[in-house]
Amino acid sequence: MLLEQLVSVDSCDRPLREADIPKPVPRAGEICIAVSACGVCHTELDEIEGRTAPPSLPVVPGHEVVGRVDSVGASAKRFQPGDRVGVGWIHSSDGSDGENLSGKFVATGRDVNGGYAEFMTVNENYAYPIPHLFSDEEAAPLLCAGAIGYRALRLCALQNGDRLGLSGFGGSAHIVLQLARHLYPKSEIYVFARDAESRKFATELGADWAGAIESRSPAMLNAIIDTTPAWTPLVSALANLAPGGRLVINAIRKEDADKSALLKLSYHEHLWMEREIKSVANITRQDIAEFLPLAAEIPIRPEIRVYALADANEALVSLKRESVRGAKVLKIGSGL
Numbered sequence: 069m070l071l072e073q074l075v076s077v078d079s080c081d082r083p084l085r086e087a088d089i090p091k092p093v094p095r096a097g098e099i100c101i102a103v104s105a106c107g108v109c110h111t112e113l114d115e116i117e118g119r120t121a122p123p124s125l126p127v128v129p130g131h132e133v134v135g136r137v138d139s140v141g142a143s144a145k146r147f148q149p150g151d152r153v154g155v156g157w158i159h160s161s162d163g164s165d166g167e168n169l170s171g172k173f174v175a176t177g178r179d180v181n182g183g184y185a186e187f188m189t190v191n192e193n194y195a196y197p198i199p200h201l202f203s204d205e206e207a208a209p210l211l212c213a214g215a216i217g218y219r220a221l222r223l224c225a226l227q228n229g230d231r232l233g234l235s236g237f238g239g240s241a242h243i244v245l246q247l248a249r250h251l252y253p254k255s256e257i258y259v260f261a262r263d264a265e266s267r268k269f270a271t272e273l274g275a276d277w278a279g280a281i282e283s284r285s286p287a288m289l290n291a292i293i294d295t296t297p298a299w300t301p302l303v304s305a306l307a308n309l310a311p312g313g314r315l316v317i318n319a320i321r322k323e324d325a326d327k328s329a330l331l332k333l334s335y336h337e338h339l340w341m342e343r344e345i346k347s348v349a350n351i352t353r354q355d356i357a358e359f360l361p362l363a364a365e366i367p368i369r370p371e372i373r374v375y376a377l378a379d380a381n382e383a384l385v386s387l388k389r390e391s392v393r394g395a396k397v398l399k400i401g402s403g404l
Contacts, residue, residue: 069084069085069086069087069128069129069184069185069377069378069380069381070084070085070086070087070089070126070127070128071083071084071115071116071122071125071126071127071128071129072085072125072126073125074116074117074118074121074125075116075117076117077113077116077117077384077385077388077389078388078389081381081385082381083116083381083384084116084129084184084380084381084384086378089128089185091186091187092181092187092188092189093141093189094139094140094141094144094189095141095142095189096141096142096143096144097141097142097143097144097191097192097193098140098141098144098189098190098191098192099137099138099139099140099141099144099146099147099153099189099190099192099195100137100138100139100140100141100187100188100189101133101135101136101137101138101153101155101187101188101189101190101195102135102136102137102138102186102187102401103133103134103135103183103185103186103187103188103400103401104134104135104136104204104399104400104401105133105134105135105204105205105207105208105397105398105399105400106130106132106133106134106182106183106184106208106377106397106398106400107130107131107132107133107208107209107211107212107213107239107395107396107397107398108130108132108375108380108383108384108387108395108396108397108398109131109132109212109213109239110238110239110297110319110387111131111157111178111212111320112129112130112177112384112387113297113384113387113388114297114320114321115127115129115177115178116129116384119320119321119322119323120178120320120321122178122179123178123179127177127178127180127181127182128177128181128182128183128184128185128188129177129178129182129183129184130176130177130182130183130184130185130398131155131156131157131159131175131176131177131178131182131183131211131212132154132156132183132208132209132210132211132212132213132397133154133155133156133176133182133183133188133208133211134152134153134154134198134204134205134207134208134211135152135153135154135183135188135204135400135401136149136150136151136152136153137149137150137151137153138187140192141189144192145192146192146193146195147192147195151197152197152198152204153195153196153197153198154195154196154197154198154207154208154210154211154356154360155176155182155183155188155190155194155195155196155211156176156194156196156211156212156215156351156356157175157176157177157211157212157216157350157351158173158174158175158176158194158350158351158352158353158356159174159175159176159179159180159182159190159191159194160172160173160174160190160191160193160194161173161174161352161353163193165352165354166352167352167353168349168350168351168352168355169349169350173350175350176188176190183398183400184377184380184398184400185377185400186377186400186401193353194353196211196353196356196357196360197360198360199360199361199363199364200364201364201367202363202364204399205372205374205397205399206369206370206372208372208395208397209239209243209370209372209394209395209397210243210359210360210363210368210370211356212240212351213238213239213240213243213370213395214240214243214247214359214363214368214370215351215355215356215359215360216240216318216348216351216355217240217241217243217244217247217293217295217318218244218247218355218358218359218362219348219351219352219355220240220244220293220295220316220318220348221244221247221248221251221293223314223316223346223348224290224291224293224314224316225291225314226248226252226255226290226291227252227290228251228252228253228254228255229252229254229255230252230255230290230291231255231256231257231258231287231288231289231290231291231310232248232252232255232256232257232258232289232290232291232292232293233257233258233259233260233285233289233291233292233293233305233308234257234258234259234260234270234275234292234293234295235260235281235292235293235294235295235296235301235302235304235305236260236261236262236281236294236295236296236301237259237260237261237266237267237269237270237278237295238266238295238392238394238395239370239392239394239395239396240295240318241259241293241295242269242270242273242370242371242394242395243363243368243370243395244293245257245259245270245273245274245275246273246274246366246368246369247362247363247366247368249274250366256276256277256287257274257275257276258275258276258277258278258279258285258286258287258289258308259271259275259277259278259279260278260279260280260281260282260283260285260301260304260305260308261278261280261281262280262281262391263391265391265393266391266392266393267279267280269371269393269394281296281300281301281304282300282304283304284307284308285308288308288309288310288311288313289308289309289310289313290309290310290312290313290314291309291313291314291315291316292305292308292309292313292314292315292316293316293318294315294316294317294318294319295318295319296319297319297321297322297323298322298323298325298326298329299322299326299327299329299330300326300329302315302317302329302330302345303329303330303332303333303338306333306337306338306339306343306345307337307338309338309343311341311342311343312341312342312343312344313343313344314343314344314345314346315343315344315345315346316346316347316348317345317346317347317348318348319347319348370394370395371393371394371395372394372395372396372397373393373394373395373396373397374396374397374398374399375396375397375398375399376398376399377398377399377400379398380398383396383398
């Protein structure tokens, strides 16, 4: 599925076009993956609508990729044909501890072709074994929604017993709730979501409280993770932070529709008393490598809705315009 031009998914029902393109050939150090599943992420909307535009078009989107090694390039030794592997948002970088911040960061499905296709290539160092516990479709959202949620949770600097808030309850937050329940069993978890169905889903997964995006929580929170594309939730979240609390923004970009909400920001109410705001920028291979076995140990159970590859446009339009329960995943093939 190709992205050939930037469009608004508010008004365009078919932002991607189904096409035949040549099968990629792995270069030295790379593997070619026969893709079996690929998650659908809000970042794809940011790419399509130009908030984080691809450097060139056309491009194949998709960065929550699961499949099996089809072939290996020269000097590639980590995997053999038939091995099941995954690829996340980081396609390559400089290999440093801060590779997510590096100017050499290359994003899967934006800077290079990604997983909305039958085959893709990646450097073997940025592919990861998938735990046997998960099906291909279950594993797909773990590669980004789960792993970036893991990074966001670590950036909260929580202690067991601290109160955690989740603003927005989609593909990432529903995984983070399960992760936080495991890592911080004494911590209360509060969820802020725009629709009643999402709030119900949150309480079913174990949230201690769930309310509307602009609600005041019953208690002040030590940290809040925001996964929304909007500005209103940021102002509301800051009002719910305890002194010394931290708001972690887990989003590549914010949309402009409600940017005027920032005019409601009060220094005294929202920022004073050493409250912090920290953004999550991309992801490292270490994040993914650490998170996948932890997800299997817990085990995390992603809620998924599966679409055919040819129905990628339907999945994207639904993600943009409707309430979301869990994660959306494209089923592409069975691999080898």
